[in-house]
Amino acid sequence: DVADIPNVPNWLPEHLGAEGIESLYPPQAAAVDCGVTNGDNLVAAIPTASGKTLVATLAMLSSIAGPNGDGGKALYIVPLRALASEKEKEFAEFETHGLDVGVSTGNYESDGGWLAGKDIIVATSEKVDSLVRNDAPWLEDLSCVVADEVHLVDDNQRGPTLEVTLAKLQSLNPTLQTVALSATIGNADELADWLDADLVDSTWRPIDLKKGAHFGDALHLEDGSQSRVAVSADENQPAAIVRDTLEDEGSTLVFVNSRRNAESAARRLTDTAEPFLSPEEQTELADIATEIREVSDTDTSADLADAVEQGAAFHHAGLARDHRTLVEEAFRDRLVKVVCATPTLAAGVNTPSRRVVVRDWRRYDGTAGGMQPLSVLEVHQMMGRAGRPGRDPYGEAVLVAKSHDELDELFERYVWAEPEPVRSKLAAEPALRTHILATVASGFASSRSGLLTFLESTLYAEQTADSGQLETVVDDVIQYLTVNDFLDSEGSAHDSEGSTLDGEEETLTATNLGHTVSRLYLDPMSAAEILHGLEETKEPSALGLYHLVSRTPDMYELYLRSGDEEEYTMEAYEREDELLGTAPSEFAEGFEDWLSSLKTARLLEDWSSEKEEETITERYGVGPGDIRSKVDTAQWLLGAAESLATERDLGLGPDIREARTRVEHGVRAELVDLAGVRGVGRKRARRLFGAGIETRASLREADKSTVLAALRGREKTAENILENVGHREPSMENIEPATDVTVDAD
Ligand code: ADP
Incomplete structure (x- = not known):
């Protein structure tokens, strides 16, 4: 019973009760028996959607309260930025009980002083690592740290950071309580030994899950049962499963291996979903589609809206954040009947559904060369999304087999298999x-x-x-x-x-340089590359700087598509003078990388020359979310480049700063001043400029009617912007305080 949990605040049972949580799930009870509310270390390896978050909550709340009312702060480490705001929203519910919750995902150069006043802090492991590097003083006040999805220590890119960060936090404060949450893995006991923790290793789920595969005209499930799901002439296997689920009023999640496949599969499944929509649902979906179109004016946006109107959707990391949220909500509200997703969705967003279809079990992997099978761990995490507690009798999750042999193989490889052990990647x-x-x-x-x-x-x-x-x-x-x-x-x-x-x-x-690089959170190799490029130039162009930062290991490059190699080789010769550092010869190994970073640099140049978002997504074969992430990375790396130039007295500050501000706002040099005003952004800055208002100073003095005309008569927007820039007209005094204006929503 939740009323019997020791050491938690006395408001908690009622709070949980209000959410329908009356008693603990067995793994949660086991965690309490292990002393998770007593400050003891714990590794909890339990399936997706089996209540890991509550285990973390119990640890954090008891730790904040402290044994004698003398507790400290709790830190919750998430693997993805996107999950940070999800978790913050969840924990923000405790604010009514006097707890302060903060999320820290922003730039990597500060000590996050403002977090000192928070009780619960949510951050990515990269952010925590950078806070340690910047000596954030409040880290000493931590009494509890939670690592979510700790099995990702196995990840080549981010695993080592999580691993080292946990070790550092423990070394800063040996009495720190560490709670690590993991999916079911092969070697949870090793994680527990490493963290000197007790272990709750469980396969218990709040709702039964039957795994299996579809082949022929049936779902073959692991308990040996079969249920008939015939595929008619005009549909494929996933469509047949989605239709069969809909006939029973259930929804389906379909996992595929690429963004493009997610989009095309969703498009195809609209034919399956649409006949099942009631007129009311159609109206509601049409409204959501309108909201989707309002988020951005791109092909992706239009495709998504079209699919949603017909009851299907796609979901992947290339989508704008608002698009993702709209899709998740519409699916949870059972308006969207099927979502086709890349595995990112499995990584933590809470979207249970009656059935899960894992359509693709191989994925293209550039480093390994060609198509590679997914890990058992990943497939099981996707499958774990099946079944909605309290709604479905059980969940069903199936792979798709095209032949009898493949059916056997899939059972061997995934259905009956145990997840792999996780291995440290630190030695890389x-x-x-x-x-x-x-x-x-x-x-x-x-x-x-x-x-x-x-x-x-x-x-x-x-x-x-x-x-x-x-x-x-x-x-x-x-x-x-x-x-x-x-x-x-x-x-x-x-x-x-x-x-x-x-x-x-x-x-x-x-x-000194080493300290700077560490605080800037740069890979030392990036710093060396940047310095090398900067040392040999007097007047770097924006493209030169974009190319320089794009070829560091801290920037993920764009892939070269067919035809790109020629195009960018030409470009590399034409703009040779602008490129910094030493170009590899056309036949040397590094040449292809040189070209991919030139492609990235060209994308950044287009963006900071005010090219339309849609033109860019088309030209480079990327989603709007990718533009955003390239821009964010470039902005950070150029900031770092500026610090390095200062450290070395290279005197290139103004050039680098201009390139950075241009990419930040996506504007040409002449708009840099205006675009920095809150609420202005690239499109509005261009309009104001066109109306003869070319600087902040002139905006401050401008005639209100001119501003209003330039902004196409949007009164509220104009007022907010004028307020933000500190407009001096006396009649402006009575204006309401500026609210958070969305940049260029139109
Ligand atoms: P996980 O983090 O393991 O994927 P969550 O913590 O998100 O899973 O829990 C999944 C759902 O189960 C949530 O909606 C949560 O409110 C609910 N839940 C958790 N613990 C309990 C419980 N003891 N009783 C009833 N519902 C619970």
């Missing part, structure tokens, strides 16, 4: 490069042996019997960092591997 060089510099710069280690001791507290060390391999990589990395002037080592003679010859330990310290 790019990860160690970044984390070793940061570990030395923020004082967690000051020698080679100190570093190795620190790394002992990672999952990597827990999983590796042979410490020799780690030592070798560590030595290589120390050498790289020393040669590039990020680290100084002094004290005694050492051989070329960096180990000492006479047994005396040498001291490792970060140079």
